Amino acid sequence: MSNIKIFVSHRIDYEAELIDNDIFVPVNCGAVYLDQPANIAGDNTGENISERRNSFCEFTVQYWAWKNVQADYYGICHYRRYFSFADGPVPQDIYTNVLESTISPEARQKYHLDDMDRIQSVVNAYDITVTTPFDVTAVGYKDVAAQYSLQSFLEERDLGLMEAAIKKFCPDYLETFHTTMTGKIFYPCNMWIMKKEIFQEFCSWLYQLMFEVEKYLDLSEANVDRRRAIGHLAERMLTVFVNYKLKQGIRLNVLQRVLFQSPQKLQTIHREHPDYVPVVFASNDVFVPYLYLTIKSMFMYAAPETGLDIIILHRDMIDKHDQEMIGTLLQEKQNASIRFYDLSEEVKHLNFVSHFHISVDTFYRLLIPRICHEYDKVLYIDCDLLVFDDISKLYAQVSDDHVLTGTRDADYISQYYQDEMMQVYTHDVIGLEKVVNYMQAGVMAFNLRRFREEYDLQDLLDFALSKNFKYMDQDILNAFFKGDIHYVSMDWNVMMDAFQIRKDNICKYAPAHIVDQYLQARKHPRIIHYAGGDKPWFNPTADYADEFWVVARGTIVYERIIKAMVEQRVQEAAAFLDRRHSLVQKLMDKVLPQEEERRKALKDKLNKWVSSFAPQGSNRREVLKKYYHMLKGDREVNWN
Numbered sequence: 001m002s003n004i005k006i007f008v009s010h011r012i013d014y015e016a017e018l019i020d021n022d023i024f025v026p027v028n029c030g031a032v033y034l035d036q037p038a039n040i041a042g043d044n045t046g047e048n049i050s051e052r053r054n055s056f057c058e059f060t061v062q063y064w065a066w067k068n069v070q071a072d073y074y075g076i077c078h079y080r081r082y083f084s085f086a087d088g089p090v091p092q093d094i095y096t097n098v099l100e101s102t103i104s105p106e107a108r109q110k111y112h113l114d115d116m117d118r119i120q121s122v123v124n125a126y127d128i129t130v131t132t133p134f135d136v137t138a139v140g141y142k143d144v145a146a147q148y149s150l151q152s153f154l155e156e157r158d159l160g161l162m163e164a165a166i167k168k169f170c171p172d173y174l175e176t177f178h179t180t181m182t183g184k185i186f187y188p189c190n191m192w193i194m195k196k197e198i199f200q201e202f203c204s205w206l207y208q209l210m211f212e213v214e215k216y217l218d219l220s221e222a223n224v225d226r227r228r229a230i231g232h233l234a235e236r237m238l239t240v241f242v243n244y245k246l247k248q249g250i251r252l253n254v255l256q257r258v259l260f261q262s263p264q265k266l267q268t269i270h271r272e273h274p275d276y277v278p279v280v281f282a283s284n285d286v287f288v289p290y291l292y293l294t295i296k297s298m299f300m301y302a303a304p305e306t307g308l309d310i311i312i313l314h315r316d317m318i319d320k321h322d323q324e325m326i327g328t329l330l331q332e333k334q335n336a337s338i339r340f341y342d343l344s345e346e347v348k349h350l351n352f353v354s355h356f357h358i359s360v361d362t363f364y365r366l367l368i369p370r371i372c373h374e375y376d377k378v379l380y381i382d383c384d385l386l387v388f389d390d391i392s393k394l395y396a397q398v399s400d401d402h403v404l405t406g407t408r409d410a411d412y413i414s415q416y417y418q419d420e421m422m423q424v425y426t427h428d429v430i431g432l433e434k435v436v437n438y439m440q441a442g443v444m445a446f447n448l449r450r451f452r453e454e455y456d457l458q459d460l461l462d463f464a465l466s467k468n469f470k471y472m473d474q475d476i477l478n479a480f481f482k483g484d485i486h487y488v489s490m491d492w493n494v495m496m497d498a499f500q501i502r503k504d505n506i507c508k509y510a511p512a513h514i515v516d517q518y519l520q521a522r523k524h525p526r527i528i529h530y531a532g533g534d535k536p537w538f539n540p541t542a543d544y545a546d547e548f549w550v551v552a553r554g555t556i557v558y559e560r561i562i563k564a565m566v567e568q569r570v571q572e573a574a575a576f577l578d579r580r581h582s583l584v585q586k587l588m589d590k591v592l593p594q595e596e597e598r599r600k601a602l603k604d605k606l607n608k609w610v611s612s613f614a615p616q617g618s619n620r621r622e623v624l625k626k627y628y629h630m631l632k633g634d635r636e637v638n639w640n
Contacts, residue, residue: 004123006075006083006193007065009058010040016079016263017103022116025069026079027061029053055219057231058190059210066203073123075193080263083131083191084256085112085119094139096132096188097259102266104370106457111258127250128242129193131257133185144236145181153225154232158217162233165212170205176244186239190231191257198250202241210234269311269341271374276307276337277395278378280371282364284317289557289564290537291383292326297551298387299333306392307335311378313364313371315344325556341371365441366464366473369451376449382442382529385493386551389526398445399486403454404477405447406485407493409440410506410518411531412471417509429467430479436514439485441474442529443493454484490517494525497543498532537561538568 008026010016012034018026020040028034030053031042043064044050053060062076077083082103084090090098100107112118123129136147149156159181166173180186194202210230219227246252271278279298283291295310302308312318312326323340330336343364365380372378377398379391398405416422416435426432460480469475478485497503503522507515528544530536536545537552552558614620 001120002072002124003070004073004075004120004193005065005069005071006077007061007069008077008079008082009061010079012038014079015265017260017265019082019103019108019113021114023119024077024082024113027064029058029061054224055214055227055230056210056234057228059206059231059234062190062203063207066199066207072196073193074196074199075123075129075191077191078189080260081189081191082111082113082258082260083129083193084258085115085122086110086256090256090258092132092256096134096257098256100258100260100458101461102262102264102370103260104266104457105373106370107258107260110456110458122253122255123193125251126253127195127198128245129253129255130187130238130242131189131191131255133239133254134188135185137184143182143184144186144239147186148181148232148236151232153223154229158213158229158233161213161216162209162237165209169208169212173205173240173244176247177240180236180240180243186236187242188235189257190235190238192238192242198245205241206234206237209237266370268373269339269371269375271309271372273307273309273335273337276309276335277392278309278311278372278375279391280311280313280365280368280378280380281383282313282380283383284314285319285322287383288318288322288326289560292329292557293548293551293555294381294383294385294387295326295329295338296332296555298391299329299336300551301387301389301391302333303390303392305335306390308333308337308391310336310338311372312338312340313343313367314340316342328556343367343371366460366476367457368446369448369455369457369460372446372448377445377447379445380441380443381527382531384531384535385442385527385529386547387527388547394443394488394492394526395445397486397488398447400447401450402484402486403447403450404439404444404481404485405488406439406441406444407490408436408487408514408517409438409495410490410510410514411495411502412438412440413511413514414502414506414509417511418505425470429469430475430482432478432482436511437482437485437487438478439474439487440493440495440529440531441477442531443527444477490521491524491526493527493529494518494521495529495531496534496536498534500543502532503543538565540565 004023006024008019008024009029010018010026012028012030018040020026026040028038028040028042030044030050031038032044032048032050033053034042042050043053043061046064046068048064048067049056049060050064056063058076058078065074065076075083081097084098092098108114136142136144139147141147141150145156145159148154148159163174163177166177210233213233214230217229219229222229242252281291281294291312298308318340327338330338368378368380377395379395379398381387381391413435416426416438423435426435426438430438432438460476463480464473464476469479495502503518506518510518525544528547530542530544530548534542536542536548539545540549552561610621610624614624
């Protein structure tokens with residue numbers, strides 16, 4: 001087998017996910033500027049030009065590899081750009097990038113980045129491997145030279161300096177330089193794999209040119225982007241070199257180029273207590289008080305021997321103080337852990353959109369297979385519910401033969417039978433043949449072992465963004481995993497009678513056996529789910545509100561809940577007054593004459609009538625002022 005080394009240039013100011021195996025070698029670019037030792041190699045050992053990082057970019061890593069490492073094949077890629085060794089073509093953007101979100105285990109498998117045998121067989125068959133060329137005319141440029149010089153931080157004279165260097169040191173390359181610059185395509189991003197002899201030739205040729213251009217390109221006063229001009233020039237020189245070598249009959253291979261849009265290091269949750277029941281939540285700062293109560297209720301009803309591993313997903317929206325406050329719940333249960341996982345970077349490029357009262361944070365359950373990579377099974381629970389039984393009893397019912405375990409959704413089923421549009425949506429969008437198999441996803445379990453065997457996370461995420469789903473991630477789960485769901489008793493997820501209409505609709509429209517299950521579950525709920533817009537913390541008379549307030553009263557979040565309720569009422573009152581004022585104003589505009597003189601005459605008549613009917617200082621006048629103020633919304637009323 002050949003000794004293949006593909007050096008991955010890493011930024012020293014960004015902690016990216018590492019691919020570190022027998023072929024990919026992560027190297028810090030500009031390591032001479034690091035303040036402390038790093039856990040990967042640096043380009044500042046042996047013979048090096050690490051201090052040129054700001055102008056040479058990843059070419060300092062290439063130089064270090066050239067001078068200090070022995071291999072049969074050498075390659076260069078980047079912390080966010082890798083070669084694709086996938087089974088077949090993958091869709092790409094106009095710039096010929098294959099877009100991926102994160103460097104996840106699934107992505108590494110998809111592009112065979114850890115498959116040493118496959119990489120060996122692909123690389124050994126060629127002299128040079130590059131990535132898909134970019135046609136500059138696709139984005140409006142005349143040729144490669146124009147695409148370079150029309151960038152705001154690059155200049156046409158840079159190409160003139162490079163041309164002069166070629167003329168001086170290797171004039172036989174001049175014709176190829178001209179045809180490349182006036183051509184339409186180039187191999188972007190300085191990504192390649194070369195046989196040792198060709199690599200040595202490439203480096204000797206390239207760095208002689210770069211050092212020559214450096215002498216005449218004054219970048220002492222340049223901004224950050226402009227300082228990288230030499231690196232950008234060298235990037236174009238790869239195409240010149242490849243085109244020149246093609247004339248000599250080298251064997252060239254082209255692979256797709258994968259651009260990872262969020263390449264930061266993935267912080268997977270380590271399973272510290274294998275005997276604890278893992279329970280995952282997704283929350284934000286608004287739901288902190290209710291999340292606190294959900295966990296508290298779970299601790300209250302868990303058996304002493306039941307250990308609980310609580311994982312809370314958020315987007316940098318739960319501050320340290322609130323995290324510490326939730327952490328105080330550990331005083332109530334010794335065999336428990338609470339951890340927070342910030343996935344803001346992971347979801348930056350995922351275009352999840354929320355609907356109505358449903359938070360976008362609920363989408364994060366789709367990422368559980370990645371985040372909880374060390375787990376075989378986990379529970380997922382919404383944070384708008386209370387638990388009234390030992391949650392380990394539900395965990396014990398997680399199916400070994402299905403990827404999801406949950407309860408049937410009596411509310412959705414009733415909507416299906418009362419609305420023809422829901423029937424069309426259920427069949428055509430979600431793809432369910434039988435609506436009674438629709439699962440309520442607020443309380444569910446993931447069999448992650450089965451997921452890893454049967455599914456691909458990227459396929460799930462792509463599917464999630466492929467359609468406009470009504471109930472978002474809940475519909476996504478039902479559509480993607482249909483036929484692979486195990487159902488448990490509804491008492492593990494009793495949805496409240498929202499606005500006092502949900503129960504009636506279920507009883508009126510749902511099949512009899514679903515109605516029986518729902519009503520029976522309501523008698524002895526193990527979990528009460530305050531699903532929908534009618535919450536007990538906004539409406540103290542809501543269904544199952546008493547159970548909520550019994551848990552909430554006396555806790556450190558009680559006052560916050562009351563404050564939120566008052567603020568909600570004030571907002572509702574303000575909105576009501578705004579709507580009424582708008583209506584009154586429209587009526588006045590409709591009734592009152594438009595001409596200024598007629599409006600003034602009518603106002604004078606009204607003033608006279610008010611003065612005679614309600615003299616100054618009379619009770620009648622105060623009553624009129626009060627009602628005028630209520631109708632018009634003014635703070636001061638001038639009757640004169």
